[in-house]
Amino acid sequence: MTDDETPAGTTVGTRDPDALLSRAGASGDPGRDQHFLVDDRVLDRIPTYATEAGVDLSHVLEIGAGNGALTDRLLAVADRVTAVERDPDLAAFLREEFADAIADGHLTVLEGDALEVDLPAYTASISNLPYGASSEILFRLLPAGKPLIAMVQREFADRMAAEPGGDDYGRLSVTAGHYADVELVEPVPPEAFSPPPAVDSAVVRALPREPDYTVADEAFFLGFVKAVFTQRRKTVRNGIRNTPHISGLDDPDAVVEAADENLLAKRAGDLSPTEFAELARLASEVGFSDD
Template identity: 35%
Template sequence: MTDQPAADEALLGPAEIRELAAGLDIRPTKQWGQNFVIDKGTVRKIVRLAGVGADDVVVEVGPGLGSLTLALLPQVRQVVAVEIDRRLAEQLPKTVETMAPAVLDRLRVVQQDALTVTELPDPQPTALVANLPYNVSVPVVLSMLQRFPSIEKVLVMVQLEVAERLAAGPGSKVYGVPSVKAAWYADVRLADKVGRNVFWPAPNVDSGLVSMVRREPPRTDVPAAQVFACVDAAFAQRRKTLRAALAGWAGSPAAAEEALVRAGIDPTLRGERLSVHDFAALAAARAAPSNA
């Protein structure tokens, strides 16, 4: 492993980031939610909190100009960088070759939209570590966990509000669809908060680091898609009782109540009171043959 002082020499600072962006005529766009990390301490923190090591294959979504990539490469077996912007995808290997040539062979670049990528080069990723564009952060995390079961751990930087939603538990004011779906795949926690001044350009919101460790789903007798359909329905009308909110999903209010009772759930509760285990039990109860 490269020690920290040596690794620090290969990290990008504010001047290098701006120079690279100017050379590529790149202006960060809101369309792709681009905010480049310019703080070396932040990328070191992300790598440390990710808990990745020499055996890990990391998929990094939206590597941008390479701030986090350069911090990851000396520490892991391989980094698979998924970048939608062609100019950034083509520049990344050149930046690594210039700043850290000894680890260039550990980099693979996939120029594709992370929301549509279905295959990654072998070896398959064991971790997702990324500074995610705010506008697609939740879909990216959930789709990566769904499509690549080899991913065992996640450390992503997202908008703080999104981070808090992902890590929220039942009963919390910010508990909702992302919270439940993330909990289907993993144990989720808010690992740290990040200020605005570590980015260029500085966003108008704070960020958060979300840690996820994959575990077995709550149940194996009901597909995730069925559980997620139930979750979506419950939170689409979150002020209504579950009996009313799930009427469309179940076929009628009576059918919703029957499924809720069979799952051992009070039909007068609202969706924010249910855990992922409750939603899984409810989906299973709805799918099971009725005794009526």
């Protein structure tokens, strides 16, 4: 048997990623955001970031399954896997390559765009995400309140996990942190992929938890954070006044008049999520007309 042949009775978790690419007839296409993870060591470690945290792996959702290299590792640790793949040729390959796992109910291949298909109930998501859609996909998954492990661009990972006061801290940090504790667990170099991307990558782990603050209206809170961060070089006072077209406030001046001067004098990048929540609660109380 050659490496290009489908190995009969292959044990899950042992498929060679380069051989999978060969069998799939896929070479990757940066223009279509296709960068296949081919480093065995990284592939083998990704599921451990779930198991070491005690994550429930009874049904794992994988977005962007590609040639199935990570799917193979997930099948070795999960009771069930649902693999979402938008490329019809790769989805067909996955159905052929993992026919036994599909037949025994261990794997479901869901063909389509992860932003459009109906996702099943799942206990955790573990994925090598398409970088161009990482933000949209993550913010479809994070509100579900399930553990998430994802390969993303390093810059994106740094911003997700950033703390107040740092250069990387921003809207993404506050929004991701609203849903989960986010940790960058492994940096990954370009040569771990085929073809290598032009950027460094990283694996992030997001474990859901309730925030240590309360908000009356989550959508307004997140929109308020977005609005103030569009003015991150200005004081929060000016950020609130200049962005009612984003926040939706009827009377931003009333918010400024009622807010704590110490908070208003800061810049967005220095506000903690709790302080954002405090301002958002105040804004929702005094920043809208009674009409």
